[in-house]
Amino acid sequence: MTDRHEEVHEHDDMSVVVTPINLILFVLFIFIVYMKLRPTPPTTYPTRKPTVFRTFTPRTLLPFNGIGDTPVYLSVNGRVFDVSAGRNFYGPGGPYANFAGKDASRGLACGSFDESMLTKDLDGPLDTLQDLGTEEMDALKGWEEKFQEKYIVVGKLVPVGSAEAEAPRR
Template sequence: MDTDPDQGKKPHSHPSNPYTSKANPHQQQPTHPPLQQQKRNSPFHPSTSPPKLTLSPKKPSQTIFTPINLILFSLFLILLYLRLRPSKPPAATLPVPPPPTVFKTFTPPTLLPYNGTANMPVYLAVRGRVFDVTPGRNFYGPGGPYQNFAGRDASRGLACGSFDADMLTEDLEGPLDKLEDLGGEEMEALRGWEERFTEKYLVVGKLVPVGHAEAGE
C-alpha cells in the first residue's frame, strides 16, 4: 500500500509575526495618534508653547501699624501721661493778714472784757501800755498760769514776780497804780518784762484812769 510520506507528520508551527500576521477582524486594534501629532503634543516640541506659570497674589501681610491702632495707641499714651504726670503744687496762698489794729485808749473798766472769754482777744497793760497777748492765749487766757493778768494792769505783779490776784488793783474806778513803793530790782525786772512784751506782742493802746481827758477817745 502506498503511504503518504507527509502523513503522520505534525505540521510545523511558525511563530506569528505581529508585523506580518493578519489582523484578526474580531480583535480590537489599539489606536495611536499619528507620530507627527505625538511630536507636536510633546512638551519638548519647539512648536509647543511652554506652560504658563501663574503666581497666586500674595495676601497682604497683617501689621499692627494701622491708622486706627496708631490713634488708639496715641490716646493711650495721652491718658497715661495725664495719670502719671506730677500734680502741680497748689498755688501759694498768702496768709490772710489780720485786720488793722486801731490804737485805742482804755480805762480799767473798758480793758476788763479783753480777758479771752466769749471769743474776745487777750489784752493786758504794763506801765500804761496795752499789749495784745492773744498769740500767748495758753499762758494769759482762761486756764493759763497768768490768767489773772488778762484784761488788767499787770505791772505790779510782773515787777514782784507774783501772779496772785492781790497784785491787782481792786478799785477799777480809782487812779492807776504808780508803783512808787517798788525798789530798783523790782523796777529792773518790770523793764525786762516790758521789753519782752514789746518784742513779741503788738501795742494796741494805752491805759488811762477813769475820768481822764483821753478816756473818751
C-alpha cells in the same frame, strides 16, 4: 585682632564714665537743678483784723480777758498789749490768766500771780508803782521789752476821769 582690641578698649572707656559715684553725682546735679528751677507757690500771710490804737481805763480793759471769742489784752507800765497769740498763757486756764484784761505791771515786777497784785478799784487812780525798788522796776522793764518784741501795742491805760479817757472814740 585689632577689631577685638578696639572693642575691649571702647568698653573700658564706658566703664570709666559710668561709675556708681558718677551716677550719684549726676542724680544730685539733676536734683539741685530741679530744686532751683521748680515753681514755688506764692507766699501767703495770716490775715488779721486791723488793730486800732485806743485809750483804755481799767474798767474798759476788763472785758478783754479772752473769755469766749474776745481778744486777750493786758497792760504793762501803761501800754496795752494784745497777747491773744499767747492765749495758752494769758487766756482762761493759763498760768497768767489773772493778768488778762488788767494792769499786770505790779504782778510782773514782783514776780507774783497773787490777786493782791492787781488793781481792785477799777474807777480809782492807776498804780504808780512808786513803792517798788530798783530790782522790781528792772524786772518790769524786762517784761515790758519782752512784750514789745512779741506782741502788738493796741493802746494805753489811763485812769477814769482823765481827759484822754473822756475823749470820744473815733
